[in-house]
Amino acid sequence: xxxxxxxxxxxxxxxxxxxxxxxxxxxxxxxxxxxxxxxxxxxxxxxxxxxxxxxxxxxxxxxxxxxxxxxxxxxxxxxxxxxxxxxxxxxxxxxxxxxxxxxxxxxxxxxxxxxxxxxxxxxxxxxxxxxxxxxxxxxxxxxxxxxxxxxxxxxxxxxxxxxxxxxxxxxxxxxxxxxxxxxxxxxxxxxxxxxxxxxxxxxxxxxxxxxxxxxxxxxxxxxxxxxxxxxxxxxxxxxxxxxxxxxxxxxxxxxxxxxxxxxxxxxxxxxxxxxxxxxxxxxxxxxxxxxxxxxxxxxxxxxxxxxxxxxxxxxxxxxxxxxxxxxxxxxxxxxxxxxxxxxxxxxxxxxxxxxxxxxxxxxxxxxxxxxxxxxxxxxxxxxxxxxxxxxxxxxxxxxxxxxxxxxxxxxxxxxxxxxxxxxxxxxxxxxxxxxxxxxxxxxxxxxxxxxxxx
Amino acid sequence: xxxxxxxxxxxxxxxxxxxxxxxxxxxxxxxxxxxxxxxxxxxxxxxxxxxxxxxxxxxxxxxxxxxxxxxxxxxxxxxxxxxxxxxxxxxxxxxxxxxxxxxxxxxxxxxxxxxxxxxxxxxxxxxxxxxxxxxxxxxxxxxxxxxxxxxxxxxxxxxxxxxxxxxxxxxxxxxxxxxxxxxxxxxxxxxxxxxxxxxxxxxxxxxxxxxxxxxxxxxxxxxxxxxxxxxxxxxxxxxxxxxxxxxxxxxxxxxxxxxxxxxxxxxxxxxxxxxxxxxxxxxxxxxxxxxxxxxxxxxxxxxxxxxxxxxxxxxxxxxxxxxxxxxxxxxxxxxx
Numbered sequence: 001x002x003x004x005x006x007x008x009x010x011x012x013x014x015x016x017x018x019x020x021x022x023x024x025x026x027x028x029x030x031x032x033x034x035x036x037x038x039x040x041x042x043x044x045x046x047x048x049x050x051x052x053x054x055x056x057x058x059x060x061x062x063x064x065x066x067x068x069x070x071x072x073x074x075x076x077x078x079x080x081x082x083x084x085x086x087x088x089x090x091x092x093x094x095x096x097x098x099x100x101x102x103x104x105x106x107x108x109x110x111x112x113x114x115x116x117x118x119x120x121x122x123x124x125x126x127x128x129x130x131x132x133x134x135x136x137x138x139x140x141x142x143x144x145x146x147x148x149x150x151x152x153x154x155x156x157x158x159x160x161x162x163x164x165x166x167x168x169x170x171x172x173x174x175x176x177x178x179x180x181x182x183x184x185x186x187x188x189x190x191x192x193x194x195x196x197x198x199x200x201x202x203x204x205x206x207x208x209x210x211x212x213x214x215x216x217x218x219x220x221x222x223x224x225x226x227x228x229x230x231x232x233x234x235x236x237x238x239x240x241x242x243x244x245x246x247x248x249x250x251x252x253x254x255x256x257x258x259x260x261x262x263x264x265x266x267x268x269x270x271x272x273x274x275x276x277x278x279x280x281x282x283x284x285x286x287x288x289x290x291x292x293x294x295x296x297x298x299x300x301x302x303x304x305x306x307x308x309x310x311x312x313x314x315x316x317x318x319x320x321x322x323x324x325x326x327x328x329x330x331x332x333x334x335x336x337x338x339x340x341x342x343x344x345x346x347x348x349x350x351x352x353x354x355x356x357x358x359x360x361x362x363x364x365x366x367x368x369x370x371x372x373x374x375x376x377x378x379x380x381x382x383x384x385x386x387x388x389x390x391x392x393x394x395x396x397x398x399x400x401x402x403x404x405x406x407x408x409x410x411x412x413x414x415x416x417x418x419x420x421x422x423x424x425x426x427x428x429x430x431x432x433x434x435x436x437x438x439x440x441x442x443x444x445x446x447x448x449x450x451x452x453x454x
Numbered sequence: 455x456x457x458x459x460x461x462x463x464x465x466x467x468x469x470x471x472x473x474x475x476x477x478x479x480x481x482x483x484x485x486x487x488x489x490x491x492x493x494x495x496x497x498x499x500x501x502x503x504x505x506x507x508x509x510x511x512x513x514x515x516x517x518x519x520x521x522x523x524x525x526x527x528x529x530x531x532x533x534x535x536x537x538x539x540x541x542x543x544x545x546x547x548x549x550x551x552x553x554x555x556x557x558x559x560x561x562x563x564x565x566x567x568x569x570x571x572x573x574x575x576x577x578x579x580x581x582x583x584x585x586x587x588x589x590x591x592x593x594x595x596x597x598x599x600x601x602x603x604x605x606x607x608x609x610x611x612x613x614x615x616x617x618x619x620x621x622x623x624x625x626x627x628x629x630x631x632x633x634x635x636x637x638x639x640x641x642x643x644x645x646x647x648x649x650x651x652x653x654x655x656x657x658x659x660x661x662x663x664x665x666x667x668x669x670x671x672x673x674x675x676x677x678x679x680x681x682x683x684x685x686x687x688x689x690x691x692x693x694x695x696x697x698x699x700x701x702x703x704x705x706x707x708x709x710x711x712x713x714x715x716x717x718x719x720x721x722x723x724x725x726x727x728x729x730x731x732x733x734x735x736x737x738x739x740x741x742x743x744x745x746x747x748x749x750x751x752x753x754x755x756x757x758x759x760x761x762x763x764x765x766x767x768x769x770x771x772x773x774x775x776x777x778x779x780x781x782x783x784x785x786x787x788x789x790x
Contacts, residue, residue, distance in 0.1 A: 059555060066508065067551035071544050073518050077533025078540060081602075084533075088526020089749040096519035097760055103512045104768045111505035112775055119778060162526075164750040408534040408603040417541040424545055428552060435559050450789055454497060454504045454558050 003411035007079040007403045010418045014071050016378055017425050021065035023377050026140055026185065027192025028058045029133035031223060033126075040126045050216055052451055053444040054196060055129075060435050062110065064428065071421070072143075073099070079414065083392055083402035087149070090156050090165040094146040102139030106132055117452035137188070141181055148176035150393050151384070152245045163396060176245065179238040186230040187380070190340060191373035193224025194366075197347060199440045201366035204357055209443045214356060221351045224344040232337055236291065243292045246394060247301045248310070249387030252323045253330035254288055255281075256302045263288035263300035266327075275323055276304060314395070321389040329379040329386070336376035343369055457754040458744040461524040462731070464761060466724040468520055470717045472513035473584070473626070477716050479507045481630010483550065483577025484623075486570055489634065489645055493563075496570060498783050500554065502637040505779045507554065509772055511547070523757050527601050527747035528731045535595055535603030535732075536587055539610060543580045550576025578623070585622025588723050589615030592672045594733035599740050601747070614671040621660040625693075625719070628653040629712040632696070635705045639784045647700055650708070654697045661693055661715075674726045685725065689718025 032055045039047035073095065076084045084091075112120070113128040120128070149156075155170030156163040165171060200217040204210055243250045250256075255269035257277050265287030270280045289298040301309075303320055310319035343366065350356045357363070388394055392402045482503050490496030503510075522529040533540055549572040557569035593614050596605040631653060634646035665686075668674040678686070692714040699708035727733070731747055734740035748754065781787075 060559070063552050063555035067548040070511075070515065070547055070551075073515050074533055074540060074544065077522065077529045078537055079534075081530035081534040084522065084526055084530040085601075088522055088529060089753050092519065092521075092523030092526055092529065092749065093753060093757055093760075096516065096523035096757065099512060099516040099519040100760065100764045100768065103515055104509060104772070107512050108509035108772055108775055111508055112778065115505040115779060159750070165753045165756070168752075168756045404530075404534040404537075405602050407598075408531075409537050413537050413607070416538065420541060420545060424548065428548075431552075431556065435556065439559070449558070453788055454500050454554060 003406055003409070003414055004400060004403050006411055006414040006418055008399065010079060010414060010421065011075065013418065013425070014068065014075060014421055016381065017429075018065070018068040018072060019377060019381055020374060020429075021061050021068065022140070023184070023188040023191040023373065024061045024195060025058070025065045025136050026188030027190065027223075027227065028054065028061065028195065029129070029136045030189070031192045031196065031219070032058050033129045033133045035219070036126055036129055040122055046212060046215060049212065049444045049447075052447070053212075054216070056439055057195075057199075057436060059110075059114065060432065060439065064432055066107070068425070078417075079404055079409065080392075080402050081404040081408065083397065086162045086397050086402070087393060088162070090163050090171060091146050091149060093165065093168070094142045094149075094171070098139050098142035098146075102135045102142060106135035106139060109135065115452050119452070137185060140184055140188075141177070144181050144184060145172060145174060145177055148174040148180055150391075151180070151388065152176040153393055153396055158396075163393070176241065179234060179241045182234045183231060183238050183380075186227045186234060187373065187377055189227030190224055190231055190344075191227075191377065193220050193227050193344065194340060194370055194373050196220035197224055197344075198367040198370035201363040202440070203443075205360065205363040209445055210357065212444055217347070217356055218351050221344065221347040224340070225348045228337065228341040228344045232341055235334075235337065239291055240293070243300065246388065248303065248306045248319060248321065249326070249383070250292070251301060251303045251306060252321050252326040252387055253383060254300075255323060255327045256288070256300060257304050259299060259302040259305045261289070261299035262286035262297045263292065265291065269327065271323060275320055317390065317398075319390060321387050326383050326387045329383040332379040333376045333383065336372045336379075340369070340372050340376070343372075457751065457758055458524075458748050459729075460758060461520070461748070461754060462724070462728065462744045464765075465517060465520050465524065466720060468513055468517035469724075470720045472510070472517055473622075473716045473720055474713050475506070475510035475513060477581075477626040477713075478630045478633035479503045479510050480577040480581040481627045482634060483573045483630075484581065484627050485630055485634065485646070485649060486577075487574050489642065489649065490570075493566060494785050494788060495642060496566075497558075497788055498638060498642060498785060499634065500557075500573070501783045501788070502634060504554070505775060508551075509775065511551070520757075520761075524749055524754060525731060525742075525744065525747045526749060528742055531597060531601050531603060531732055531742055531747075532591075535597075535605070536590075536610065538607045539583050539587060543583050546576040546579040548576075581626045582619045582623045584619075586610065586615045586619035588622070589618030591732060592618070592668065592674065592723060592726055594672075594735035594741075596736050597732060597734035597740055597742065598736065601740070601742060604736075614667050617660070617667055618664050621657075621664045622719075624653060624657045624660055625712070625716060628657050628696070629709075629716060632700070632705060632709045632712050635700075636709055637782055639782050643782075647705070651697060651700050654700070657696075658693055661690065665690075668726075672726065674722075677726050677728075678722075682722075683725075685718050686722045689715050689722065692718065 032051055035047055035054060036051040039051055109128045109131040113125065113132060116125050116128060149171065152174060153163065154174050155165060155167035157166045196216055197220045200213040200220060203213040204217065239250065254266050255271055255278060256263065262285065264283035264285045267282040267284060269278050271277065272279050286296040288300050290296055292298060292300055307319050311317065346362060350359055350362065390398045392399045482499055486496055486499050490499050553569040553572040553576065557566050590610050595603060598604050628650055631646050631650035635643050635650060638646060692711040696708050696711045699711060729744045730741045731744060732742040
């Protein structure tokens, strides 16, 4: 089997899997910190119970995020050694900084928080969970800075056959990070909001401890609304940024084969197998121009024109990413995003009407809606990473040239580890879902396990 | 001293910290099925490293990140060369990491046994394989002119590397046993001390066997000379003294000494390697060094500022957590 294909598949499996856990960690760490802050301020035992209940689910998820993150730190060298040699000078730095600034802080203070319940002054203990929340999101910032370099290389010079850093400040303020980090940050908020909404709705529907879950629902409805609305607002800026920096990704996401001015937005496009033209399309006139430039006119480049331009700029080759995958990923992400914003607003409306338990339909829907952020998070990353193809670093290095040489890492080796990771990840997913379901269903008043000890 | 040397030292420090701290974590994990007679005892053992193990593991991630940032060719060559071994370590660390969280989530014996087994294997495998990896670094690997490894997985399993692997495994287990004698009480602490004194002689024999084998398999003696200097001698003396401290109930000092042995072992390895980071067995000119494998001076400068600011801060707050959770763990503390 083709080593390159296997290496790509392995990166997809390990990274998509890792990102099942990351957004919930990002958002829920902050939410738990907020709950504990309310407890600290009010002294109300209900909020302590809320901190412990949601904290318990947070810990299960956090453990999975940590262990699957270890693989991320090493697999660039394992499967992508040529990539590591080419970008190490500029890509290694944010990774090392992430470990030094964020991983230490997050891991150390998570231990302090979990084991410190009865050992630390309340104020110090509260600071510990806030440090975990800040560090988790700080870690996201640095890894996204590394990813931003792949999307939009800045602060480098090509020297000694590789990309060398010549401006750390430019790297750390990559224009891409201003749209990418907030998008991921608020995705985390949304994921955590829907997680708490869904579980609270499940309990409210069964009238199990409604006093507790009504409060959690209230907080989560507001949290999810802020998250979902902000994700859309920033997603809009991100799309505009993408039209400027990676027009091919936008064109693929829209299956826009021919350049248009004004450009229409695709509701449904079926392309032919050649990848050069559409067979059938329903398009809304000028809407894509509106998305791209905030006005009903403006030229958006199509796939065929971009392909021709890239051949002129970078030499012969196919510069089109896998269009159907990106087209449908984009639609799944945006569709899930708007659905979440709608559901969150309905939930918030009912909270403000003091009538959460009035809509049994919403309470039935919300547990299933926990899946929506996961769909959006995954398809969003598929679009971001696949849409850059054939580049691993946009304009600088192609994916084909990035993989470890076969003399060092054979296709068989990659296949072995691919199977190994897939089997273990699959088994752990079953265990994790089992534990989350089981512990999400326990009434917080019936909890017997001691806090602060393994 | 140029920045390449500084970063070589810093990476040696990160690995020293990693093996010192995660060394006793692994040791506790390896001893878990032998010392923990019932579930409560096994919980006591796990709780002795509960607040620390995750933070300790970050030393490895930081060492990996630092190698990537400062010596990208070292990162690329080493991790692709140790491909399958590293994958095994990763799988072990994954199972071990979730085991600490998952084992307490269900009281059924089968469930707990499974995760205890994961902690055992997940500690044993890395403790062994890291030693194998460092043995191979010292011995040299077939690395071609374009800095790529051209051997296979089984080449890594040579007698010398297996010997250094077993030495590392026994040393970390000893370190863990001494740690447990410090962090537990009563009967359990006595048994931990008993295990430590039984592991001492094998550790000493393995150390001297590894030193002897290094004479044949590596250029350690050409590099360090007949009088190897203060570092290896202190390491050997520290390990020899451990048994005296254990017998006389100075567990704190015994722990310091196993720690010194670990740190000096890592330092000796790095002193032998210097200025090489990966030795080519095909042609000395093809070895990776701190110069031909490094990042640009600009990147090293940036990273130096970052490290000089943040490493001391990390040391301070990690040190503080050891102070906060300094008490011994007993069965009474399990109800919290």
